[in-house]
Amino acid sequence: RFLQEAGEMGSLTQARLWLADLLRHHLIESGATDKIQFCHHLIQEYYAAEKLLRQLPEQSDEDLKWRYLNYLKWTEPLVLMAGLVREEGPALRLVRLALEVDYELGAKHAGAILEQWQPLAVKLVLNAVTSQSLRIRLLGTMHSAAAIPQLLNALQDKFSSYIRQSAVDALGDIRDTLATTSLLSALQDDNRDVRNSAVSVLSKTGNNSAIPELLNALQDDSWDFRRRVANALGQIGDTSAVPALVNFLQYCNNPQSSRFVVDALVEIGDTSATSGLLYSLQNNYAYVRNSAVCALGQIGDVSAIPYIVSSLQDDSYDVRISAVRALGQIDDVSVVPHLVSSFRDDVGNLGYPATDALVERGDVLAISGLLSTLQDDDSMVRTKAADALGDIGDASAIPGLMSALQDDDEYLRHHYACALIRIGDVSTVTKLLNTLRSGILYMCNRIADALVKIGNSSAVSILLDALFDDDWSVRYRAARSLCKVGNSSAVPGLLIAFQKSDRWEISNCTADALVKIENTSAISGLLIALRNSNWVVRFRAAEALGEIGNLSAVPNLLKTLQDDSEYVCISVADALGKIGDTSAVPGLLTTLQDDNESIRASAASALGEIGDASAIPSLLTALQDDDEFVCSNAANALGKIDSSLALSGLIEAVENEFVDTLEVLKALKQAQGTLSYNRPFPS
Secondary structure (H helix, E strand, O other): OHHHHOOOOOHHHHHHHHHHHHHHOOOEEEOHHHOEEEOOHHHHHHHHHHHHHHHHHHOOHHHHHHHHHOOHHHHHHHHHHHOOOOOHHHHHHHHHHHHHHOHHHHHHHHHHOOHHHHHHHHHHHHHHOOOHHHHHHHHHHHOOHHHHHHHHHHHOOOOOHHHHHHHHHHHHHHOOHHHHHHHHHHHHOOOHHHHHHHHHHHHHHOOHHHHHHHHHHOOOOOHHHHHHHHHHHHHHOOHHHHHHHHHHHHHOOOHHHHHHHHHHHHHHOOHHHHHHHHHHOOOOOHHHHHHHHHHHHHHOOHHHHHHHHHHHHOOOHHHHHHHHHHHHHOOOHHHHHHHHHHHHHOOOOOHHHHHHHHHHHOOHHHHHHHHHHHHOOOHHHHHHHHHHHHHHOOHHHHHHHHHHOOOOOHHHHHHHHHHHHHHOOHHHHHHHHHHHHOOOOOOOHHHHHHHHHHOOHHHHHHHHHHOOOOOHHHHHHHHHHHHHHOOHHHHHHHHHHHHHOOOHHHHHHHHHHHHHHOOHHHHHHHHHHOOOOOHHHHHHHHHHHHHHOOHHHHHHHHHHOOOOOHHHHHHHHHHHHHHOOHHHHHHHHHHOOOOOHHHHHHHHHHHHHHOOHHHHHHHHHHOOOOOHHHHHHHHHHHHHOOOHHHHHHHHHHHOOOOOOHHHHHHHHHHHHHHHOOOOOOOO
């Protein structure tokens, strides 16, 4: 209908296209019986506002206030409706009623009605309250130019700086050109808070008409105010401020002000600021020079490169570091030799930021420069160069790194190897793995981690070889890496290493790897390991089977409940609890009678994890065990079993003087939660 009334040709086709767009963006949906559903809340609110507008004449004042204005959900539709009202009387009536419900609500409606009636709405707002500060706040809430005259009067209040500050904030909310211009006078206010508010508001408006006054305000005695002014100029971001800011830098004797202005120039980010920033490089204060160098880097003007290079010799360490980083930010090939020089000559101070800058560039010149440093006399320089080339990951570095593998320093050879592995060229990695087998390299953490990253069959093969090295630390690193890789082809080797392990660190890593792989071969091997002569292996095998949770392990685990080692029995009981199969209950009930209190306690916990009601009588008996830990675990187990019998038994146990009442009460609370049973337990 809208398109037809507007005289659009092909209005039906255009309407269909619009509807298709709305459907595609999920703003509307096709509902039942050919009706349209509006999904977006703004559309919903608009149509709600249209409907309310039609009903407005029929609504009494009381109905409108209490059925609509009083509810938050109707606030936005009513504000939208206020802008649709085309008659003065109903519009002002809506404002008046809203003010009677809530002052802020009334101010919102006053600012929403048509512009020609807003001066009258301002009077309604002013008449509704007597507090001057509240009046100002409400005028700001209106966001209306009609409120500006009243706020300008408040800005001249001679007696209250708070009123003037509130007026500044309210004018900022209006965001009108006249309001912005009026704020300029507040920059000269005697009160610091008023001036600060004016600067803050001007920075948010982004109006460049404020720039001249803000530049003048840079001469203020307060360093904090100067900081705020400079920040505002940066946020406004208008390049017209740059010449004045540069000029200010050249004649400013205050280091704090210079630094603030430099920060503003960075925020503006225009190359015309370069000359002023270059001047600041000669400032007596290191933190001003540092800010200027940082700014030049962020602006990225190539003409500043020679001056930044000079700053590499600055007396201040911070300035030198910033100079390296600034060179790294400028996209020009001429900076690379200087970065390489910093990388090589002063590795203790500038090497790290120079490395970061070269890695960030990652181009042919950066790679070439880093390769040249692989021949440096300083081993730390060579180390960082290898790491950086690995970070860049470009295949053009491979020949140089392969040659460097002949270095006499074993530590360095590992850095070169890791860099090559990280580059990831297949043929290179194969050669490198052969080098590793030859013994030129040993399995260090770096290489182990790099092999994990590759994760292919060749890497797994190398790690499996290392799993049987004479050095236990090499075996440990290999086991840890195989755990991370999680390749099923490693299972046979891992099982052999697990059963032959003579160190708990390796047992743990190999078992973790088998748990992660979790295939049939791994489970079978772990079941065999339950009969190993080493109790540590049997202990870790039971633990691993519990983590895997396969039901096929239960029969073998039950047999191992009679193990000679207390720790193995405990591990087996825990594993059976994790698996949670009820076929384990009889065996665990027998173990609940064991002579060892730790084993009995573990059996009680496992029965609780399984949660079978047949264990309740034995667990209730265990509440009277001589060992406190057994009693506690039995009580907790009863609390986990979903049975009213367990609850009744716990209630009776409270009155038993031989039972730990506190543990039973805790279990009762848990049982009540499990059963959703609200009957209070005895106090």
